[in-house]
Amino acid sequence: MARKTILPFGPQHPVLPEPVHLDLVVEDEHVIEAIPQIGFVHRGLEKLVETRDYNQFVYIAERVCGICSFGHGYGYASATEKLLGLEIPRRAQYLRAILEELSRIHSHLLWLGLLADAFGFESLFNHCWRLRETILDIFQRTCGARIILSIVIVGGMAHDIDDSELKAICEKLDTLKRDYREIVDTMMNDSSVKSRLCGVGYISFEDAMELSMVGPFAKASGIEHDMRTTGFDAYGDLDHFEPIISNECDCYGRCKVRCAEVYQSIDIIKELVAKIPHDGIGKKPGPKVLPPDGGQSHVLIEQPRGEAFYYVRGNGTKNIERFRMRTPTSQNLAGMVRALQGVEVADVPMIILTIDPCISCTER
Amino acid sequence: MGYSSKSPWLIHYDGSSCNGCDIEVLDSMMPLYDIERFGIINTGNPKHADIFLVTGSVNHQNINVVKEIYDQMLEPKVVVACGICACTGGVFRDCYNVIGGVDKAIPVDVYAPGCAVRPETIIDAVLKAVDILDEKAKKMKAEKGRG
Numbered sequence: 473m474a475r476k477t478i479l480p481f482g483p484q485h486p487v488l489p490e491p492v493h494l495d496l497v498v499e500d501e502h503v504i505e506a507i508p509q510i511g512f513v514h515r516g517l518e519k520l521v522e523t524r525d526y527n528q529f530v531y532i533a534e535r536v537c538g539i540c541s542f543g544h545g546y547g548y549a550s551a552t553e554k555l556l557g558l559e560i561p562r563r564a565q566y567l568r569a570i571l572e573e574l575s576r577i578h579s580h581l582l583w584l585g586l587l588a589d590a591f592g593f594e595s596l597f598n599h600c601w602r603l604r605e606t607i608l609d610i611f612q613r614t615c616g617a618r619i620i621l622s623i624v625i626v627g628g629m630a631h632d633i634d635d636s637e638l639k640a641i642c643e644k645l646d647t648l649k650r651d652y653r654e655i656v657d658t659m660m661n662d663s664s665v666k667s668r669l670c671g672v673g674y675i676s677f678e679d680a681m682e683l684s685m686v687g688p689f690a691k692a693s694g695i696e697h698d699m700r701t702t703g704f705d706a707y708g709d710l711d712h713f714e715p716i717i718s719n720e721c722d723c724y725g726r727c728k729v730r731c732a733e734v735y736q737s738i739d740i741i742k743e744l745v746a747k748i749p750h751d752g753i754g755k756k757p758g759p760k761v762l763p764p765d766g767g768q769s770h771v772l773i774e775q776p777r778g779e780a781f782y783y784v785r786g787n788g789t790k791n792i793e794r795f796r797m798r799t800p801t802s803q804n805l806a807g808m809v810r811a812l813q814g815v816e817v818a819d820v821p822m823i824i825l826t827i828d829p830c831i832s833c834t835e836r
Numbered sequence: 837m838g839y840s841s842k843s844p845w846l847i848h849y850d851g852s853s854c855n856g857c858d859i860e861v862l863d864s865m866m867p868l869y870d871i872e873r874f875g876i877i878n879t880g881n882p883k884h885a886d887i888f889l890v891t892g893s894v895n896h897q898n899i900n901v902v903k904e905i906y907d908q909m910l911e912p913k914v915v916v917a918c919g920i921c922a923c924t925g926g927v928f929r930d931c932y933n934v935i936g937g938v939d940k941a942i943p944v945d946v947y948a949p950g951c952a953v954r955p956e957t958i959i960d961a962v963l964k965a966v967d968i969l970d971e972k973a974k975k976m977k978a979e980k981g982r983g
């Protein structure tokens with residue numbers, strides 16, 4: 473008779489770039505239940521908002537997570553601007569959207585590499601990260617840093633990216649697209665990759681709805697849920713935007729959605745660069761501008777991993793009283809635990825990776 | 837970096853970092869920076885590793901994990917703190933759950949600053965660690981000879 477054993481997974485594990493601990497209850501190689509244990513990356517940075525002035529906190533918000541770092545700064549800054557009633561120039565909004573899409577490309581490439589590593593496709597891992605360097609080069613040139621960009625400020629952007637630079641970005645993206653297509657076509661049609669991914673980690677449309685999943689994880693289960701369809705900031709000016717969905721509901725589907733999103737992001741960037749207005753980039757609000765007492769606001773943006781929520785409440789001083797965020801991975805963890813039920817132990821790393829968990833966002 | 841008698845292997849653990857430094861650590865092993873050209877290999881097993889790269893500060897939940905990994909590594913071993921969080925706690929120094937830099941948990945040999953730490957810095961730090969590793973090995977040998 474099969475015996476139940478508990479297999480500890482993490483927090484230090486070769487396929488995990490980040491610490492999360494799972495107790496896998498296994499019976500003969502089959503996972504019956506996965507019990508997550510979190511808190512390894514908890515720093516408590518939301519509380520720092522009480523001791524920092526609202527302009528300074530952007531830099532802490534950016535350090536919630538290094539992969540979608542730009543997005544967190546963006547989300548916090550937008551929420552605070554809404555609280556203060558600041559209008560920011562269109563150009564700044566466009567630049568933010570362009571950088572957000574660049575972050576998405578870089579995040580998806582990073583993820584694709586890690587996935588390839590998880591099923592032992594080392595050369596693909598290296599190729600994806602090589603391509604990712606193109607985006608990091610763009611960041612280095614335009615923002616002066618590779619990971620933590622510190623270009624968003626409350627009230628706009630810290631500095632402009634001029635038109636010739638934007639054009640150069642588009643050219644670089646063309647090269648990237650060509651190389652990327654080569655890699656993705658090879659990978660998605662490879663029979664060994666397919667046999668590793670197809671049918672693994674199935675989450676049905678109903679389950680995805682019930683567990684309120686977000687981002688590519690939900691899109692791969694057929695849910696059309698993308699914050700960019702709400703047309704926030706510059707996204708409202710796009711001629712046409714439709715979220716990419718797939719009905720495969722398994723690891724392969726999630727892979728497909730993310731791969732296609734990279735092309736979509738490239739197109740969005742090109743469209744925005746062609747349309748970008750020239751009305752300044754905004755500036756820091758003066759010292760007299762303070763968040764109203766009791767005022768509150770929130771924004772929702774689409775991060776590489778899905779919908780992210782930012783909330784701020786003022787108390788009439790230069791500090792913000794409460795900052796709260798809900799990140800996509802915290803929504804998706806429940807789905808991950810569901811997807812892990814009944815799978816084979818060998819598939820566990822794959823499933824965890826196709827959810828693309830970002831633990832430091834989740835635990836902050 | 838002088839002549840080293842062996843190819844050091846490294847292990848990486850993410851303390852409570854924001855991921856920024858982690859991806860840079862991984863990046864330094866990728867084709868562009870390619871730390872492997874110095875004979876260095878990334879491993880997941882503490883028992884095989886000579887150099888321990890830690891990113892991020894230690895907090896109440898992970899301090900034991902960091903100590904555990906360090907204890908499982910065989911002598912001689914070197915610890916590199918990658919990123920300002922790992923060195924001192926960085927921007928998160930004042931957070932209620934952060935104890936401080938990695939040196940609050942285990943002895944650190946090389947500090948690599950930066951937020952996020954750049955791959956060039958990591959390479960420099962690791963090469964420095966290789967020298968320290970050699971020194972430690974020599975010392976151990978000498979002690980063994982005496983004993």
Ligand code: SF4
Pocket residue numbers: 535538619620852853854855856857858891892919920921922926927950951952953
């Ligand atoms: S040093 Fe900076 S980039 Fe590195 S983990 Fe800390 S906050 Fe993140």
